Amino acid sequence: MKRDKFLKSVFGVSLLGMLPSSSKGLTKDNQDEKLKIEGFNHIPTKEEKKMNTILHKADTRGLANHGWLVSRHTFSFANYYNPERMHFGVLRVLNDDLIAKGTGFPKHPHDNMEIVSIPLKGNLEHKDSMGNTAIIKEGNIQVMSAGTGVMHSEYNQSKEEDCSFLQIWVIPKKRNVEPRYDQVSISELMEENAFSQILSPNADDQGVWIHQNAWFHMGNFEENKEGTYTLKDKSNGVYLFVLEGEMKVNDDITLEKRDGLGIKDIEEFKIKTNKKTKVLVMEVPELI
DSSP: OOHHHHHHHHHTTOGGGOOOEEOTTOOHHHHHHHHHHHTTTOOOOOOEEETTEEEEOGGGSEEEEOSEEEEEESSOBTTBOOTTOSOBTTEEEEEEEEEOTTOEEEEEEEOSOEEEEEEEESOEEEEETTSOEEEEOTTEEEEEEOTTOEEEEEEOOOSSOOEEEEEEEEOOSSSSOOOEEEEEESTTTOOBTEEEEEEESOTTSSSEEOSSSOEEEEEEEOTTOEEEEEOSSTTOEEEEEEEESEEEETTTEEEETTOEEEEOSOSEEEEEESSSEEEEEEEEOOOO
């Protein structure tokens, strides 16, 4: 689908159509062939469920490839629909996006959602109807509380490199709040071989804050290191997303690059890395 037709179908139909990014080394012919084989966004689930865990392997995520934008969807989003993968608690969207150089999302609306962006490579220019203009850089975290409604755009202004970033939506605990925007540097918060807090429910706490009883931590661990994460709220669940590397959780489940693991009914979990590893930990309440 061409970019203009894609944007029309997305922004003219539903907010769930906010899609993600572009792909290196994919020609139109092999893109079309890949989509034909995989059925556009519908990839076999291959989920593995154990008691209080659910494993999402990287290659089971939904795929949207629009040339200028390639996105992998952990949960149902836009044309990717899987009734078994709608959300994890209030974690509604986890998109792994790649935006081609010189392209991006034009101005579009959101409401009643906490929207978190984490650039992994490159920078994004953000503009919104609240009057904010900012560059979200690699090593930053951005949050936008859409509340009563906001318009915003995101563009990769670089002429040299694509931009890779995570787009995360969290369902808020309170609707129709006043829209707000914030961003901070993750790099300044990080500690080696530890889980460093980058998001919380508290405005005066480390990192950004959102309207939900949720905490995000980023972990950078060297090879053969161990770590323990203790939940802030024992009634929450936790979703792990491996950005780089390989690690084992609770001496049981091995996670590789871009694998995800949801865990419920625990007070803490332990990891041990097999390689140098970067992992995002998202602690979130159940969806009531």
